[in-house]
Amino acid sequence: MNTHPPRILVVGSLVMDLITSTEKIPAAGETVIGCGFSTAPGGKGANQAFQAARLGAAVSMVGKVGADSFGQALTSSLAAAGVDVSHILQDADSYSAVGNVQLLIEDGRTLNNRIIVAPGANHRLTAAEVAFLEESIADYDFVILQLEITQEVNELVARWAKAKNVPVMLNPAPAAPLTDAFLSTLTYISPNEHEAAELTGIQFIDGSGRIDEDKMNEALGVLHKSGIPNVMITLGSRGSILSSPNGRYAMPCVPNVNAIDPTAAGDSFLGAFCTALAAGLSQEEALTLATHTAAITVSGMGAQPSLPDLDTVLRSMERHGIDQKLLSKIRCHLG
Numbered sequence: 001m002n003t004h005p006p007r008i009l010v011v012g013s014l015v016m017d018l019i020t021s022t023e024k025i026p027a028a029g030e031t032v033i034g035c036g037f038s039t040a041p042g043g044k045g046a047n048q049a050f051q052a053a054r055l056g057a058a059v060s061m062v063g064k065v066g067a068d069s070f071g072q073a074l075t076s077s078l079a080a081a082g083v084d085v086s087h088i089l090q091d092a093d094s095y096s097a098v099g100n101v102q103l104l105i106e107d108g109r110t111l112n113n114r115i116i117v118a119p120g121a122n123h124r125l126t127a128a129e130v131a132f133l134e135e136s137i138a139d140y141d142f143v144i145l146q147l148e149i150t151q152e153v154n155e156l157v158a159r160w161a162k163a164k165n166v167p168v169m170l171n172p173a174p175a176a177p178l179t180d181a182f183l184s185t186l187t188y189i190s191p192n193e194h195e196a197a198e199l200t201g202i203q204f205i206d207g208s209g210r211i212d213e214d215k216m217n218e219a220l221g222v223l224h225k226s227g228i229p230n231v232m233i234t235l236g237s238r239g240s241i242l243s244s245p246n247g248r249y250a251m252p253c254v255p256n257v258n259a260i261d262p263t264a265a266g267d268s269f270l271g272a273f274c275t276a277l278a279a280g281l282s283q284e285e286a287l288t289l290a291t292h293t294a295a296i297t298v299s300g301m302g303a304q305p306s307l308p309d310l311d312t313v314l315r316s317m318e319r320h321g322i323d324q325k326l327l328s329k330i331r332c333h334l335g
Contacts, residue, residue, distance in 0.1 A: 005056050005057055005058045005279075005334070006052075006056075006057045006058065006141050006142065006275055006278030006279045006280075006334075007057070007058045007059075007060075007139065007140045007141045007142075007278070008049075008052050008057045008058070008059045008060070008140060008141065008142045008143075008144065008274060008275065008278055009059075009060050009062070009133075009137065009140040009142070009143045009144070010045050010046075010048055010049040010052070010059060010060070010061050010062070010063075010143075010144045010145075011045065011062040011063070011130065011133070011143070011144075011145055011149070011153065011154070011157050012043070012044060012045020012046070012048070012049075012061075012062075012063055012122075012144070012145060012146045012148060012149055013043040013044050013045040013046065013063060013097060013119070013122045013146060013148030013149055014041075014043040014045065014046040014061075014063050014064075014065050014071075014074040014075075014078075014088070014096065014097065014121075014122065015042045015043030015044075015046070015074075015096075015097040015098060015099045015117055015122070015148070016039060016040075016041060016042065016070040016073065016074060016096060016097070016098050016099070017039065017040045017041070017042040017098075017099040017101050017263065017302065017303055018037075018039055018098055018099065018100055018101065019036075019037065019038045019039065019040060019101040019103065019261075019263070019301070019302060020034045020036070020037050020100075020101065020102055020103070021034055021035050021036035021037070021103045021105050021110075022034045022035060022102060022103070022104060022105065023035055023104070023105050023106065024104075025102060025104055025114065035105060036103075036105075038301065038302060040263075040301075040302030040303050040304060040305055041073060041074050041077035041078075041303065041304045042099055042263070042264060042302075042303030042304060043063075043074070043097060043099070043122070043148065043303075044146040044148050044171060044173060044267055045061065045063055045144070045145075045146050045148065045149070046061065046063070046074060046077075046078055046304070047264045047267035047268070047271065047303050047304060047307065048144050048146070048171070048267045048270055048271040048274075049061045049078060049081075049083050049144075049271070050077070050078055050081045050083065050271070050304045050307050051267060051268050051270075051271030051272055051275075051293065051297075051307045052144075052271040052272075052274060052275045053078075053081045053082040053083045054081055054082075054307055054308065054309045054310070055271070055272055055275045055276075055289075055293070055309070055310045055313070055334055056275070056279075056310050056334040056335065057275045057278065057279075057334075058084075059082070059083045059084065060083070060084040060086075060087060060140070061078055061083050061084065061085055061087065061088055062087040062088070062125075062130060062133070063087075063088050063089070063122065063125060063149070064088065064089045064090070064091055064094075064121040064122060064124055064125040064129075065088060065089075065090055065091070065096040065097075065121050066090070066091055066092075066094050066095040066096035066120055066121045067090050067091065067092040068095060068096050070095075070096035070098065071090060071096040071121070074096060075088050077304055081304070089125070089129060090121075091121040091124050093124075094120050094121040094124050095118075095120040095121065096120055096121055097117060097118060097119050097120040097121060097122045097148075098117070098118050098120070099115050099116070099117045099118075100115065100116040100117075100118075101113060101114075101115050101263055102114040102115075103261060103263075109258075109259065109260070110259060110260055110261050110262060112262075113261070113262055113263055115263075117148065117174075119148060122148055122149050123149065123150055125149050125150065125153055126150075126153070127152055127153060127156055130153055130156065130157060133157060133160055134156075134160045137157070137160050137161050137164055137166055138164040138166065140161075140166055141166070141167075141278040142166070142167055142168075142169065142274050142277065142278040143157065143158070143161045143166055143167070143168045143169070144168075144169045144171070144270070144271070144274055145157060145158060145168065145169070145170045145171070146170070146171045146172075146173060147170075147171075147172055147173055147174055147175075147176050148173075148174070151176070151178075151182070154170075154182070155179070155181070155182045155185075158170070158182060158185040158186060159185050161185070162185040167187035167188065167277075168185060168186050168187050168188070169186075169187065169188040169189075169190060169270065169273075169274050170186050170188070170189045170190070171190050171191075171266070171267075171270050172189060172190075172191045172195050172199060173191070173192070173195055173266070174195075175191070175194065175195040175198040175199065178199065180226060180227070183223075183226040183227055183228055184226065184227035184228075186227075186228045187228070187229060187230060188228070188230040188231075188232060188274075189223060189228050189230075189231055189232070190232040190233070190234065190266075190270055190273075191233060191234075192233065192234045192235070192236070192266060193205050193233060193234070193235050193236070196219050196223070196233050197219070199222075199223065200218075200219040200222040200223060201222075202215055202218050202219040202222065203215070204216040204218075204219055205235075211235070211238065216233070216241070219233075220233070220241075220243045224243065229244060229245055230242065230243070230244040230245075230283075231243045231244070232273070234266055234269060237253055238252075238253070239251050239252040239253045239291070240269070240287065240290075240291065242283055242287060244283060246282075246283055249283060249284050249287055251287045251288065251291050252291075253291065253295065254291060254292055254295035254316075254320060255320075257295045257298060257299060258299055259298040259299065260298065260299055260300060260301055261298065261300065261301045261302065261306065262298050263302065263303050263306075264297055264302075264303035264304070264306060264307065265294045265297050265298045266294070267303070267307075268290075268293050268294045268296075268297035268306075268307055268308075269290045269291070269293065269294035269297075270290070271293075271307075272286075272289050272290040272293035272294070272313075273286045273287065273289070273290035274286075275289075275334070276289045276290065276330070276333075276334075279333040279334050280333055281329070281330065281333060285326060285329070285330070288317075288322065288326065289313065289317075289330060292313055292316055292317045292320070292322070293308060293313050295316070296308040296312060296313060296316055310330075310331075310334055310335060314327055314330065314331060
């Protein structure tokens with residue numbers, strides 16, 4: 001058993017998801033009757049922190065919520081998962097962020113989701129409030145960032161981490177322009193296919209859903225040329241691809257998964273991937289763990305309620321025929 005769990009810092013967002021299921025997405029000016037409603041703690045940063053903690057990492061979350069019931073619930077959810085929430089601040093002059101999640105349902109299956117995030121307190125986290133990280137960031141094995149907080153904070157944290165030789169993962173979502181200086185401080189970047197196209201200007205999936213390999217290679221090359229050594233693109237039902245100095249790995253999705261809600265699947269994948277890397281697993285092993293973790297997540301409803309613990313993931317991997325040596329290695333490093 002690993003007596004020194006991987007230490008992960010997540011600086012990012014906390015969002016209360018308000019989830020409505022519908023069999024028809026309304027057009028402009030139209031009202032439709034939905035078929036379900038629920039709330040669930042979420043936010044890309046909080047989800048990634050939650051997943052990493054559920055898999056055995058020692059996780060600290062830095063972020064901001066409003067002085068309201070949603071803020072209390074968001075903080076309590078992370079604390080219950082084992083995340084250190086002592087650096088989650090409360091802003092009495094703002095509301096906690098909310099995500100309006102619309103799930104399009106057909107025959108009991110989710111076809112797609114649409115999400116509108118009102119950032120609230122997430123965008124009020126300041127450089128002064130994270131200044132303590134300039135020195136303490138050296139205490140962590142990995143830093144995870146997203147784009148649901150201000151770029152000023154992200155750029156500072158990434159610069160401090162690079163100065164201390166702490167690897168940084170950026171999940172560039174929601175897509176936004178990024179400076180060359182910021183990109184050069186990253187160790188990993190993990191866009192989905194849409195975010196990769198926005199970052200590079202290269203569309204590599206055609207109208208029929210087929211991947212143009214030459215164009216995807218071109219997009220990977222653009223991101224590498226910006227100074228990022230490791231580029232991982234998640235491709236939805238097509239799996240994921242990682243291009244790194246160690247080689248290139250293509251990982252298909254887990255077959256025969258009953259996808260109920262795709263919310264937080266990418267966060268689950270990324271949190272698991274970073275946890276595995278920080279624990280000392282190889283990139284290919286980390287991809288395998290991340291893929292199986294995300295497959296479980298899409299099988300449940302809501303963001304954090306669907307994020308699995310390590311035992312659940314390992315049992316699922318065993319059922320899908322994953323080699324026992326890898327399962328033992330994961331348990332040794334994380335169990």
